[in-house]
Amino acid sequence: MEYQANNESLNNPAKKLPAMKREIIENLMLDGKNCQETAKLCKVRKETVVAVRQSMEEEGKLELGSWKKEVSGLLANFVKKGAERLSNEIDNVPLGQLPMALAIAIDKVRDLQDTPTITVSTRLTITQDELNKQFILDEKKNTDITLDT
Numbered sequence: 691m692e693y694q695a696n697n698e699s700l701n702n703p704a705k706k707l708p709a710m711k712r713e714i715i716e717n718l719m720l721d722g723k724n725c726q727e728t729a730k731l732c733k734v735r736k737e738t739v740v741a742v743r744q745s746m747e748e749e750g751k752l753e754l755g756s757w758k759k760e761v762s763g764l765l766a767n768f769v770k771k772g773a774e775r776l777s778n779e780i781d782n783v784p785l786g787q788l789p790m791a792l793a794i795a796i797d798k799v800r801d802l803q804d805t806p807t808i809t810v811s812t813r814l815t816i817t818q819d820e821l822n823k824q825f826i827l828d829e830k831k832n833t834d835i836t837l838d839t
Contacts, residue, residue: 704741707734715742719752762802769795 704712711732718728725743729736746752772792 702741702745703735703738704745707738707742712742715739716746716751719743719746758802762799765795765799765802769799 715728715732718731725736725739729739743752769792772788772795776788776792
């Protein structure tokens with residue numbers, strides 16, 4: 691048996707908001723605040739603000755989608771022309787002039803098309819004591835290892 695979700699069955703954080711807080715979020719969005727700023731000001735999750743923004747677009751209160759599509763198209767055209775120019779004139783164009791603008795435009799196209807981005811970062815902190823213990827273990831295993839001080 692297949693199951694198809696509808697809007698009523700999906701978990702929509704905007705539906706759980708008190709009316710007053712939703713009104714504040716809507717006003718901030720209409721004033722041009724982005725989702726992250728609005729979430730901080732209202733002390734809600736960014737996903738909640740995004741859900742409110744989407745419902746505002748569906749209700750016709752906010753026309754962000756058409757603006758984003760138009761600007762995204764213009765930037766995509768700029769990126770295409772820049773890439774073509776860079777490709778055609780790579781021998782004549784100083785490398786420092788075009789790539790930075792092209793890289794920024796590529797990022798902006800991704801942002802306006804709501805492309806998900808993920809940054810993964812790992813950090814390893816090693817103390818001097820941990821290093822010393824490892825060297826001592828290695829020294830016991832292999833007598834050829836010497837430590838210079």
